[in-house]
Amino acid sequence: DAGITQSPRHKVTETGTPVTLRCHQTENHRYMYWYRQDPGHGLRLIHYSYGVKDTDKGEVSDGYSVSRSKTEDFLLTLESATSSQTSVYFCASQEGLGTYNYGYTFGSGTRLTVV
Amino acid sequence: DQQVKQNSPSLSVQEGRISILNCDYTNSMFDYFLWYKKYPAEGPTFLISISSIKDKNEDGRFTVFLNKSAKHLSLHIVPSQPGDSAVYFCAAKGVNDMRFGAGTRLTVKP
Numbered sequence: 001d002a003g004i005t006q007s008p009r010h011k012v013t014e015t016g017t018p019v020t021l022r023c024h025q026t027e028n029h030r031y032m033y034w035y036r037q038d039p040g041h042g043l044r045l046i047h048y049s050y051g052v053k054d055t056d057k058g059e060v061s062d063g064y065s066v067s068r069s070k071t072e073d074f075l076l077t078l079e080s081a082t083s084s085q086t087s088v089y090f091c092a093s094q095e096g097l098g099t100y101n102y103g104y105t106f107g108s109g110t111r112l113t114v115v
Numbered sequence: 116d117q118q119v120k121q122n123s124p125s126l127s128v129q130e131g132r133i134s135i136l137n138c139d140y141t142n143s144m145f146d147y148f149l150w151y152k153k154y155p156a157e158g159p160t161f162l163i164s165i166s167s168i169k170d171k172n173e174d175g176r177f178t179v180f181l182n183k184s185a186k187h188l189s190l191h192i193v194p195s196q197p198g199d200s201a202v203y204f205c206a207a208k209g210v211n212d213m214r215f216g217a218g219t220r221l222t223v224k225p
Binding site: 090 | 121164217
């Protein structure tokens with residue numbers, strides 16, 4: 001009954017290849033987010049979505065694209081993977097901006113290694 | 116441009132004592148502040164939040180204090196338990212997103 005599932009959980013890929021990470025939520029949340037976690041930086045926002053087909057850039061969006069064709073699915077694509085994109089990627093969702101505590105629901109993360 | 120800073124990468128406390136985790140922010144437009152807890156190989160989980168119009172919010176053993184004039188918030192855990200050992204992230208809500216600090220690893224020793 002996990003609210004958010006991310007796939008794959010681990011991936012090793014070669015420099016220059018495209019990679020797609022998947023996020024699936026069963027909460028019917030409107031808002032979805034992709035973050036990356038790196039030592040010393042915490043969680044940094046890559047892209048977010050405020051509805052089907054509605055997406056926008058976060059603070060570290062270069063080299064990434066996203067798509068949201070259904071409420072429950074939010075895809076993150078690394079167009080041409082580089083070693084600097086080695087990271088742990090987290091997907092999150094939120095019911096709405098009026099949610100009283102504004103807490104996000106996070107997935108368990110995808111550990112991506114670019115070699 | 117780190118708008119949310121947690122200057123202590125780690126903190127170690129004895130079981131039963133108080134844990135105090137600190138966070139500073141630079142953007143006065145943040146209107147909501149949150150703390151998340153993260154165990155290894157799991158995603159962060161929401162712990163407690165506070166609106167910018169308040170200076171304290173309490174939930175069981177967890178209390179968050181906000182000092183707007185100093186742009187500082189803190190999380191107090193009393194009493195600390197070994198199960199509280201985790202990485203704690205401070206976060207601040209802006210207009211369209213949430214900014215996170217780098218995290219503080221709390222270790223509670225039995």
